[in-house]
Each structure stands twice: as structure tokens, then as C-alpha cells.
Amino acid sequence: MAYWYISHFQTEDSDRIMSMTCRQEADSLNRQFTGIHDAINIYADRSLKRLPSADSLRDEAFLTAYVGEMEDFMSDIARNMDYIGAYYMRLAPGITADDNKAGFYYSRRENRKSLSKEPLPEVTRYDRFELESVGWFYQPKAAAMPVWLKPYHNKNVNAHMISYVIPLYKNEKFIGVCGMDVDFDAIIDDISGINPYRTGATALFSGKGEVYYHPEFAPGTLLTDYSPDLQAVIDDMQFSISENQKTNYTYKVKGVEKKLSFSHLKNGMVLALSAETKEINAPQRMLMRGIALIMVTLALLAVVITYFISRRITRPLQVLTEAADEIAAGNLDVTLPEPGNDEVGILARSFGIAVERQRDFIAGIQNEAFKDPLTHVKNKAAYEVEKERLARDMRMGAARYALLMVDINDLKKMNDSYGHEHGDLYLMNCSEAICRIFRHSPVYRIGGDEFLVLLENSDYNHRDERIGELVRCIKENQIEKEAWKRISFAWGLGIYQPSDELPDDVFHRADQAMYAHKRSMKVGR
Helix, strand or coil, X not given: CHHHHHHHHHHXXXXXXXXXXXXXXXXXXXXXXXXXXXXXXXXXXXXXHCCCCHHHHHCHHHHHHHXXXXXHHHHHHHCCCCCEEEEEEEECCCCCCCHHHCEEEEECHXXXXXXXXXXXXXXXXXXXXXXXXXXXXXXXXHHXXXXXXXXXXXXXXXXXXEXXXXXXXXXXXXXXXXXXXXXXXXXXXXHHCCCCCCCCEEEEECCCCEEEECCCCCCCCEHHHCCHHHXXXXXXXXXXXXCCCCCEEEEEECCEEEEEEEEECCCCCEEEEEEEHHHHCHHHHHHHHHHHHHHHHCHHHHHHHHHHHHHHHHHHHHHHHHHHHHXXXXXXXCCXXXXXXXXXXXXXXXXXXHHHHHHHHHHHHHHHHCECCCCCCXXXXXXHHHHHHHHHHXXXXXCCCEEEEEEECCHHHHHHHHCHHHHHHHHHHHHHHHHHHCCCCCEEECCCCEEEEEECHHHHHCHHHHHHXXXXXXXXXXXXXXXXXXXXXXEEEEECCCCCCCHHHHHHHHHHHHHHHHHHHHHHC
16 A cells, blocks of 8 residues: 555655646746737837838938837837847838948847847848848748747857748838747757756657657657657647646656657647656656665555655655645645645755745746836736725724825927827936925825825925925926926825725825915916
């Protein structure tokens, strides 16, 4: 019974650990690929909105300004993204006033730490079938849709890349491409160390079983070239794996039995982990030999030792299993066994690392979800969360706060007169002034031109002085030459009273006071 129990339990857990390790790393890569996908889609959308027509590109002054703006925008996007090996925008030859200024190309050539500007590739010098030189330009053009290019050697920068590229069309006319290249060698370096087994191998394949990277298999070959057993893996790679489908496969290569698990990646590739079955089952075999030897020498001692060994081995595995179920259900506050120096300890440490990565990722998502993307202050969703805390304080009789509603004056006029770009600058200047004056208080953007300041502690005690600073700031900025630097607000203050039942009561008073102030300002004009 001990043999059956431990063998069955450890086999299931080993398969689950390998599958989860593969999924965790796939999730990490998919976050990178999704970030690149979303970033380039946003960039393509903006680049087309900023272009009045394809014929505008024949004006050299407009072309220079347009490419410069798009270059700065792409640089801001790429600055904090991992794995980026290159980013670019290449306008089609013949549609611009000067083909030498028809875009930009940044790369991290020859393992340099930072991206630097390269000469603009001359796509007309190459045949469109020379994929290693101009595939990133002609493949999306031929597809007429965004594409992920499979790994290839980019001759322009002498590096292995994976590219996500979008063809650009203005009024159904092809005007060029924009995209990012992912450093394939950096991905390989990242995934090479995740396999928890000494005989393990981490690999990347296409959905049809073509080898992109494997420490033993040659790139470009098929999995079935090495083992006919892998045909089942290729068949299942054609479909997305659900929770109930098979995720671990047994096969033989040169007479050695191995196990493999895989996960799909957002760019069409497949990440796979494999290891020799012999190593996976090594703890089980070692344990059984010890039990058999002790039972032969002394049955009673064998029973005692079996009991303690079973407790020592299975309990951490049970905890890991429970932790795996909790993680699969979305709960990352799990308790893991104390890691030792054996295989279970290695698995426990791997679990701990995976959980920490997930926590960091979720924390980053939550931080972005509560931040206004333009002004970088907190957004309305963040205020809704804070409002729950204020309501609790009010119920407990511990509330002492005020809400300052600030409305930005003349935003529509600024947009109509100077364009939305300067309107955004005007909004950011106003937001910076509010944050500077109320530096000890959270600021929320709750509408297009409406901000809310929660005054507590020091800013609450000195609220009149702070509002006085706000008035002086407005007056001092009226001497600025640029209209978008001459900030102007209407504001209203709502102070919590013991008779208030909800934070909305304070909010409504602040809102009414703000509108009264706004009306008085219009009369004053």
C-alpha cells in the first residue's frame, strides 16, 4: 500500500508541478507578448489618427514633424519594456517627400544594453522574399493584417528576433509598417533555467511541431523526426488546452523514456518542458529500496520508518498540491512547506518564486488600474475604494476629513483653440499644480476636467492656507505666454459633519460649492 500510495501520489504531483511550471513561465512570456501586442496596436492607431492623409507625407516639413512625434511616442512606449531588441516605423518607399526621413529604426545591436538609432533600412534594395532582411516589412504588407513573425535571424542588426508588425493603411492605401522585435536569445536565456530537473530541457516549437529552440534538437526539424511518440503532442498543439485535457506526455528518444508538458504562447509559439522519467521518479525509487531493505531486516522497524518517511515525504507534497489548487483558483496567499535540500525542497522553492512573481504582476496591474494614464494621479476607481474606507470611519465615529472638488476652467476652449495635444498639456499642468499644493493628500481625476482632493491630517488642518496657495498659483501663472500654462480652476470645499451618513453627502456639498464658485467666476468675467 505504501508503494502504491506514494507512487501514485508523487506521479500525479510531479506531472502537476511540471505542467504548472510550464504554465507559469508561459504566463510570464505571454504578459510580455501581450504588452508588445497592445503597445503596437495603440501606436498604430495613434499614428493613423495623427496623419490627415497619405498625401500629407509629401510635404517635407509635415513629414519631419510627423516622424519626430511618432519616434518620441514609440520611444516612450518601449522604454520600460523587457525583451525589446528593436522598434521601428517604416513608411513605404515612394509616398514621402524624402525616403531617407520615412521613419526610424532603433535596435540593441550586438548585445548592447540600450537601444540606439540605426540607419533606416532601404527595403527597395532587397527582394521581398529575403525574409531575413525585409520580411518584417513585406510579410505584414502581404497579409494586410498584424502578424507575429516566427523566429528568424535579422541581418539588419545581426540578431535573432521575433517580430510583431502592423501594416498601416490610410484611406485603404498602404503607407508603411510599425512594429517591435523581441530578442529571441533573451527569451532563450530566460527560459533555460526554469526546468526543475537536472535532465530537463526547455524548448520552443511552432504549433505544428517545428523546432524553434531545443538544447538537443536542430532548429527547423520536426518533433516526429526524433520520436514518433511525439505525434500525439503535435496533434494536441493544434488546439488550446483546457483544464481537463491531457497536459503531460510520455515518449522515448534513443531508448530513454521522458515526459513532456507544453503551454501555448500568445505569438503562436509553444513552450515545452521535458525531463527523463527516471529522474522524475528517482525519489520514489530511492524510498522504496529503503523500505524494502528495512522490512527484510526488521518488520517492526520497517513499519515505524515507513510511517515517518511517508509523513516526511507526502505531507510537503500534499501542501504543494493544496497550494497548486489554491493558486489555480486565484488565491496567492498560500502556505508552502519549509524548503529543504531535497527534490521536494527544490519544488517548494520553485513554487515560492512562481507565487511571488504572480503577486508582483497582480500588484502592478492593480496599481495601473487605479491610475489615470494622462495625469498619473489616482482615478475614479481608486476613489471608489477609498470611499469605502471613509464610510467605515464614519460608521465608527473616527472620520475627520474634507473633500475639495476642483474643476478645470476653459478645457474645451483650449482643445478647440490649440488642439487636444495642448489640451492634454493644460490638464497635466493643472494636475501638477494641484498635486504640488496638496502634496500630503491623494488627488483623484474623477472626470474629464474634474479632480477631487481628499484632505486629512495636515492638509485638513491647514485647508484654508492650501486653498490660498491655490489662488496665488492661479494668479502667478497668468503671466505665462503659452495659454496652456495659464492654469485656472473653480473649486468647492465640503467638510465632513457628524450628521453625514455617507461620503457622498460631503461630495455633493463640495460639488455644489464648486459650481457656485464657477458661476461667480463667469459673472466676474
